[in-house]
Amino acid sequence: MRYFLIIITLIMLQNQTSAQLVDTKHSFHHTETTSLAPESIWKAWTDVATWQEWDSGLQSATIEGAWQLGAKGKLTPDKGPKVKFEVVEFVEGQSYTMKMPLPLGNFYLHRFLTEKDGQTQFTHQIYFKGLTAGIFAHSMGERYQSMLPPVMQALIE
Secondary structure, three states, X not given: OHHHHHHHHHHHHHHHOOXXXXXXXXXXXXXXXXOOOHHHHHHHHHOHHHHHHHOOOEEEEEEEOOOOOOOEEEEEEOOOOOEEEEEEEEEOOOEEEEEEEEOOEEEEEEEEEEXXXXXXXXXXXXXXXXXXXXXXXXXXXXXXXXXXXXXXXXXXX
8 A cells, every 4th residue: 555655646746847948858948040931830830631741750640529639649650659748828829739658757849939039939849757657758868859949840741
């Protein structure tokens, strides 16, 4: 029983920690700046059917219904099985977060953009939560970290 309580406490503490824009062993990000209008980036981010055109890590992606809070879909990565996702945070035209389940944890992709002085900055942040966050961050993190810059450059192009 004591081990069960320790595990539950660890889960609760892990879930209370919100993702910060600070790279850690469970979280990393990449930001690009472009002269493209924020609406152009937003349109590409929310046009799920075309994600594989600029995201080299995807074979395909589908969504059920409109892109909004609670939207659900599936991703077929270039390596590995299909993955379900859900939009768990959403601010129209500015940001969203997708959650994908992992055994005893979750993988999150948070995308957000800002405009300043005629330039658009857009960021992709990836983070892991749950009991297995460290395991999955270690096994998948390096690959995703190296993919972010070229994927985001392809989005600009």
